[in-house]
Amino acid sequence: MTINDERTQVVDDQTRSGLAALVDVILPGTTRLPSGRSVGAHESWLDRVLDADPRLVPAVVAVGSAAAESESCTLADLVVRVGAHVESAVFALTSAYYIAPQVLEALGYPGQVRRPISEATAEERYSEDLLAPVRERGAIYVPTPDSAG
Amino acid sequence: MTEIGRPADATQTDVLIIGAGPSGATAARILAESGIRVICLEQGGWVRRTDIPSQKPERDVLIASSWSPDPNVRNNSWDYPCDVVDSDMHPLNYNGVGGSTVLWGAEWPRFVPSDFRVKSLYSVADDWPFTYEEIAPYYDLLSEMVGTSGLAGDPALPPGLEHSMPPVPIGRIGRKAAEGMNKLGWHWWPSSLAINTKSHGDRGACARWATCMSGCPEGAKSSFDVAMWPAALAAGATLVTEARVREITVDKSGLANGATWFDVDGKEHHTRASSVIVCGNGIGTPRLLQLSTSNLFPDGLANSSGLVGKRLMMHPYVGVVGVYEEDMESWLGPFGSVLQSLQFAETDLDRGFARGAKWCANPIPGPMELLMRYSDLPLEQRTGAAGQAIVERALGRSFEWGAEIEDLPDENNTVTLSPDMVDGSGIPAPKLNYRLSQDSVRNMQWNLERMHEAHRAAGAIETKEIPYMPAIGWHLLGTARCGDDPATSVVDPYGRSHDVPNLYVFDGSVFVTSSSVNPTPTIVAFAARATEHMLETAGDQKVPA
Numbered sequence: 001m002t003i004n005d006e007r008t009q010v011v012d013d014q015t016r017s018g019l020a021a022l023v024d025v026i027l028p029g030t031t032r033l034p035s036g037r038s039v040g041a042h043e044s045w046l047d048r049v050l051d052a053d054p055r056l057v058p059a060v061v062a063v064g065s066a067a068a069e070s071e072s073c074t075l076a077d078l079v080v081r082v083g084a085h086v087e088s089a090v091f092a093l094t095s096a097y098y099i100a101p102q103v104l105e106a107l108g109y110p111g112q113v114r115r116p117i118s119e120a121t122a123e124e125r126y127s128e129d130l131l132a133p134v135r136e137r138g139a140i141y142v143p144t145p146d147s148a149g
Numbered sequence: 150m151t152e153i154g155r156p157a158d159a160t161q162t163d164v165l166i167i168g169a170g171p172s173g174a175t176a177a178r179i180l181a182e183s184g185i186r187v188i189c190l191e192q193g194g195w196v197r198r199t200d201i202p203s204q205k206p207e208r209d210v211l212i213a214s215s216w217s218p219d220p221n222v223r224n225n226s227w228d229y230p231c232d233v234v235d236s237d238m239h240p241l242n243y244n245g246v247g248g249s250t251v252l253w254g255a256e257w258p259r260f261v262p263s264d265f266r267v268k269s270l271y272s273v274a275d276d277w278p279f280t281y282e283e284i285a286p287y288y289d290l291l292s293e294m295v296g297t298s299g300l301a302g303d304p305a306l307p308p309g310l311e312h313s314m315p316p317v318p319i320g321r322i323g324r325k326a327a328e329g330m331n332k333l334g335w336h337w338w339p340s341s342l343a344i345n346t347k348s349h350g351d352r353g354a355c356a357r358w359a360t361c362m363s364g365c366p367e368g369a370k371s372s373f374d375v376a377m378w379p380a381a382l383a384a385g386a387t388l389v390t391e392a393r394v395r396e397i398t399v400d401k402s403g404l405a406n407g408a409t410w411f412d413v414d415g416k417e418h419h420t421r422a423s424s425v426i427v428c429g430n431g432i433g434t435p436r437l438l439q440l441s442t443s444n445l446f447p448d449g450l451a452n453s454s455g456l457v458g459k460r461l462m463m464h465p466y467v468g469v470v471g472v473y474e475e476d477m478e479s480w481l482g483p484f485g486s487v488l489q490s491l492q493f494a495e496t497d498l499d500r501g502f503a504r505g506a507k508w509c510a511n512p513i514p515g516p517m518e519l520l521m522r523y524s525d526l527p528l529e530q531r532t533g534a535a536g537q538a539i540v541e542r543a544l545g546r547s548f549e550w551g552a553e554i555e556d557l558p559d560e561n562n563t564v565t566l567s568p569d570m571v572d573g574s575g576i577p578a579p580k581l582n583y584r585l586s587q588d589s590v591r592n593m594q595w596n597l598e599r600m601h602e603a604h605r606a607a608g609a610i611e612t613k614e615i616p617y618m619p620a621i622g623w624h625l626l627g628t629a630r631c632g633d634d635p636a637t638s639v640v641d642p643y644g645r646s647h648d649v650p651n652l653y654v655f656d657g658s659v660f661v662t663s664s665s666v667n668p669t670p671t672i673v674a675f676a677a678r679a680t681e682h683m684l685e686t687a688g689d690q691k692v693p694a
Binding site for chain 1: 319354
């Protein structure tokens with residue numbers, strides 16, 4: 001299978017500085033979560049995202065460049081300047097952020113991992129007590145009529 | 150292109166199958182096990198477990214691009230584009246060995262009996278040319294062949310349904326969802342799934358990755374590339390991949406005599422066959438039949454009824470996310486679903502619409518999938534501190550109730566050939582004209598209100614409708630409907646074309662009505678029943694000279 005993509009542009013330093021400014025806006029951090037800048041969402045994690053989908057590169061570069069040229073980086077300004085590219089750039093940077101291990105650890109989220117069903121607790125399995133009201137109500141289906149219409 | 154299976158003369162066979170999805174795989178196995186020479190042409194290729202994005206940190210990016218279920222987004226060399234300019238819903242599929250089951254959630258529900266008799270019961274649409282009882286043995290057969298997990302005794306279905314494996318854990322989200330349904334007195338049941346809950350051979354048991362819809366790292370999900378094709382190949386079927394069929398050919402007497410196809414290098418081939426089975430599903434099949442025009446069939450092959458490509462049904466889908474106080478680790482799968490509900494599947498005309506919906510309770514695998522469910526909010530409300538707050542508040546503490554709506558057949562909902570769009574081989578792309586009916590819209594709205602209610606009954610502190618439309622067209626049905634009357638159907642109750650006695654359709658195109666449940670079990674049960682009938686009547690089969 002051929003995937004019809006080619007990464008044809010590179011994120012240069014100025015563009016990346018603009019993306020850092022955008023990250024400050026969209027991923028500022030909370031009391032619990034680190035900021036996007038501190039985990040490098042605009043750096044190597046972004047590069048991984050762009051390797052996974054090179055079709056995002058033009059939007060990311062356009063938005064990063066616009067942000068770098070802007071004195072005050074706001075989403076509203078960027079939307080006016082580069083339109084729909086903003087959504088794609090936000091998606092790319094946010095995806096990058098939620099790959100960073102520090103973020104997953106802060107969330108208490110392990111990521112996509114194995115949890116064999118053999119390890120499921122009793123609370124995680126159905127029980128006949130839980131099902132009892134359903135069984136007690138009995139059949140709810142409409143049976144096949146005796147003759148076709 | 151690869152050719153796997155018994156070395157065969159690729160230019161001649163007993164039965165040519167077009168499409169290696171679930172119906173094609175089922176037919177190939179049954180025929181090959183009966184000693185019939187089978188060649189299957191599949192425009193896509195094999196997916197290796199090592200290629201799937203499910204274990205990659207970049208999974209969310211990949212499923213939004215090269216692994217998207219939307220062929221117009223995915224845009225890989227195995228795909229054909231779909232003209233959806235005039236469609237309220239966009240089709241989702243996968244073109245490869247196993248078909249769309251490569252990316253499915255493996256839900257495995259049966260139709261309810263009334264699904265086959267909506268005209269008799271409610272004067273709605275049409276009846277199927279067979280009953281639940283007549284197809285039930287084939288539901289049983291396919292559950293055994295594929296391996297399914299679930300719980301017997303569901304009161305939403307007639308008794309007798311068995312699974313070879315116990316159900317997957319419902320998880321804490323399932324328990325929470327069930328508690329809400331119990332408060333309301335509404336039906337729920339552990340999901341019936343084509344997912345192993347016990348290891349078998351080289352296929353492991355479910356490990357709750359919740360990445361089912363981008364491929365199963367354990368091999369537990371019974372996509373038909375792993376659940377059916379190995380046996381079909383072992384029995385002697387031949388599978389030719391990256392083989393794009395351009396048309397089904399006919400002889401002077403109007404019998405199908407094979408197909409013309411392109412290999413990956415663009416070289417044209419023709420494979421002759423005594424019989425042809427089309428398994429391209431609700432878009433691929435009518436497209437191919439309409440491409441296969443000739444002097445004998447100027448309006449498309451097998452189309453004397455005029456119904457090829459008409460009555461497209463796509464199961465509109467709506468969902469509500471509920472956020473809860475407690476941590477439920479709601480990223481744990483399967484996804485698929487952990488619970489199903491048929492409380493509202495049957496007709497109640499007092500609701501204001503004809504049929505109903507099947508519900509499923511689903512996990513939310515991670516932060517990006519969670520944020521997708523808030524993507525209709527203004528940018529400022531889902532980015533910045535607000536966006537991070539959504540994830541902090543809801544990750545692990547939320548799950549989705551989803552409702553699959555039974556849409557009704559409408560001859561104005563069609564698949565035709567696009568005048569503007571072609572695939573990579575220059576073949577006209579399919580064009581969808583599909584409009585949501587007022588019946589569907591009322592059905593959707595009513596079920597949305599009930600799902601909010603179900604979440605609140607379970608203790609949700611926040612509920613929100615999910616903006617899935619338009620890219621939610623997983624189930625592509627009805628465009629070569631079956632029936633007894635050649636004037637009002639394309640194929641007979643066993644998938645045989647009324648017009649071309651050695652041409653068959655076995656996929657979801659044959660559906661008369663859509664039910665509200667996931668169609669794959671019914672598709673493959675139909676295919677098995679039809680294949681068996683094909684074998685039983687082989688002595689009377691008309692074939693080209």
